[in-house]
Amino acid sequence: MVGKLTNIYTLFSVAVFLCYLDHINTNPAIATGYDPFEICIENCAQCKKMLGAWFEGSLCAESCIKFKGKLIPECEDFASIAPFLNKL
16 A cells, blocks of 8 residues: 555656646846847957957847857958948
8 A cells, every 4th residue: 555655656756747847938148148139248348359440349249149049250350340341
């Protein structure tokens, strides 16, 4: 009898646990530590520090907002920062 109660309790516990898993809402960026929007903004700031007046940091940040971090600028990749460079 005790074995049957233990099995029923175990099954009940597993069922409750699985029900809670169904309602968990997480952001994959939090789980992996990678948020493209945050990296985009940080890269804009880094490029502005590196290139100074040659780099339009506000335009870069606006593009991060517009494209939701999909286009991440790399300071050493001319193609990715070309739209944000000015001729002074």
